[in-house]
Amino acid sequence: MRLSPPGCELPLQSPRFNVHFGGAEANVAASLAILGHRSVMISALPDNMLGRACASELRKHGVDTGSIRHAEGRMGVYYLSPGAMHRPSEVLYDRADSVFARMPADAYDWPSLLAGAQWLHLSGINLALGETTARAALAAVHAARAANVSISFDCNYRSKLWGSRAAQAPALLRDIVSEADLLFGNDRDIALMLDMDFPHASAMDRFRAAAEAAFATWPRLQRMAATERLHRNVDDQDLFGLMATRDRMLTTATHTLANIVDRIGGGDAFAAGLVHGLFRNMPDQTMLDFAITAACLKHSIPGDVNLLREADMLAFLTQGGFEVRR
Ligand SMILES: O=C(O)C(=O)C[C@H](O)[C@H](O)COP(=O)(O)O
Numbered sequence: 001m002r003l004s005p006p007g008c009e010l011p012l013q014s015p016r017f018n019v020h021f022g023g024a025e026a027n028v029a030a031s032l033a034i035l036g037h038r039s040v041m042i043s044a045l046p047d048n049m050l051g052r053a054c055a056s057e058l059r060k061h062g063v064d065t066g067s068i069r070h071a072e073g074r075m076g077v078y079y080l081s082p083g084a085m086h087r088p089s090e091v092l093y094d095r096a097d098s099v100f101a102r103m104p105a106d107a108y109d110w111p112s113l114l115a116g117a118q119w120l121h122l123s124g125i126n127l128a129l130g131e132t133t134a135r136a137a138l139a140a141v142h143a144a145r146a147a148n149v150s151i152s153f154d155c156n157y158r159s160k161l162w163g164s165r166a167a168q169a170p171a172l173l174r175d176i177v178s179e180a181d182l183l184f185g186n187d188r189d190i191a192l193m194l195d196m197d198f199p200h201a202s203a204m205d206r207f208r209a210a211a212e213a214a215f216a217t218w219p220r221l222q223r224m225a226a227t228e229r230l231h232r233n234v235d236d237q238d239l240f241g242l243m244a245t246r247d248r249m250l251t252t253a254t255h256t257l258a259n260i261v262d263r264i265g266g267g268d269a270f271a272a273g274l275v276h277g278l279f280r281n282m283p284d285q286t287m288l289d290f291a292i293t294a295a296c297l298k299h300s301i302p303g304d305v306n307l308l309r310e311a312d313m314l315a316f317l318t319q320g321g322f323e324v325r326r
Contacts, residue, residue: 001050001077002264002304008084011092017079021057022304024123024156027265030305031272031294033062037279042113042140044069044103051075051099061305067113073099076129080264083234089263093160095129105135110143119275120144123154127172128161134172141179153177154184154271157192170195178218182278184271186226186242190214203228204242204251211244222246225288227270227295235260239299241270241292243284250285252292260299269298269306273313293317 003017011017026041033039041063045051047070054075055065076098083089095101114120126137144151153176162169170193177183177193187198187210194213198206211224225243232238237260241252273294277287293313298306 001054001075002080003077004080004082008082011079011081018302020303021054022265023076024125024154024268025121026058026063027268027304027306028121028154028272028275029063030058030061031269032275034305034307035272035276035310037276038064040064040067040113040117042067042108044071044100044107046073046075046099047071048075061307069099069103069107071099071103073097073102076100082262085235086233088234091158091160093158095161098129101129101133103132103136105132105139108136108139110140111147114140114143114147114149117144117147117149119150119152119279121152121154121271121275122176123156124169124173124176125156125158125161127169127176128158128165130165138175141176145179150181151179152182152184152271152275153180154267155186155189155193156184156267157189177214177221179220180218181220181222182274183214183218183221183224184226184267184274185214185224186210186228203230204249207242208244208249211249215244215246223274225270225274225291227267227292230254239266239292239296241288241295243274243288245284248284250288252289255292255296257296257299262302263299265304265306266295266298268304270295272306276310289317290314 002020002022005011029039029041041058045054045068058065076095079092081090122137127134141151173193187206190210198209200206214224223245227241230238237257238254239257240254243250270291273291277290293316294306297308301307
């Protein structure tokens with residue numbers, strides 16, 4: 001549950017918070033449901049009004065919440081102080097001992113949860129939250145691999161969440177990435193996992209070198225993709241996408257984002273867009289363009305989730321223009 005002050009206020013500058021539900025996997029699940037896929041969230045939530053409101057929000061987007069465990073305990077919360085102009089955004093986590101963090105790893109019966117699934121998406125946030133969730137994530141990928149379910153993994157490195165466990169991050173991340181078909185990560189993630197340096201001057205060269213190292217290390221990996229931002233300030237950035245396959249390196253046009261409404265969830269919109277493209281058998285360049293469009297348009301929407309449908313992304317891609325559509 002995300003609590004953020006209205007507009008660009010500092011937290012508690014006025015006595016109110018806006019509430020949004022989100023999180024890396026939830027955002028991807030919701031976006032994929034909106035894009036027309038059957039999407040199931042596997043998680044644990046409090047058996048109280050907050051947990052029920054969260055599940056109901058996911059259902060509103062079309063996500064199947066029937067596999068979510070509800071148990072006594074607290075909701076994971078984060079406070080977002082949204083940045084503006086030259087003041088960066090800041091996140092304060094309050095997630096220790098949440099129902100999700102405490103749910104024993106063996107509470108999830110992965111073979112039956114994954115029955116009928118084609119794809120499993122998860123993020124490094126599971127690894128950062130604690131030993132228990134890290135074990136659950138590892139069990140999930142092993143079960144997915146055994147059931148021939150494809151796996152995408154978003155490194156989503158959050159140093160504040162790893163805290164004193166940061167030294168364990170590279171090995172835990174490597175354990176999951178070694179099972180993944182599709183990796184959402186950049187040169188900083190690969191540098192962390194493989195203890196390497198990518199000192200190249202351009203983002204494209206750093207990504208290419210990092211992807212080469214990733215493909216050489218993890219034979220299962222078929223794709224690596226990332227968004228890259230060039231900040232002029234918080235509200236004014238350039239955004240583009242990068243993707244490497246085993247034999248090609250692709251990039252997108254650079255999109256200028258000005259007057260950003262909400263940047264949280266841009267990476268998750270990108271991830272959902274790319275998985276959508278794979279399911280629709282889009283050519284590599286088309287799926288990358290679709291994914292960066294999703295990321296780009298997410299910045300216009302308050303909250304974590306890209307609420308837009310395929311037609312919205314396609315309209316932008318085909319230069320639908322900015323006139324009122326009427
Ligand atoms: O659960 C957490 O702690 C998260 O950080 C989840 C984030 O809200 C999203 O994963 C957004 O991440 P981006 O899409 O990269 O903006």
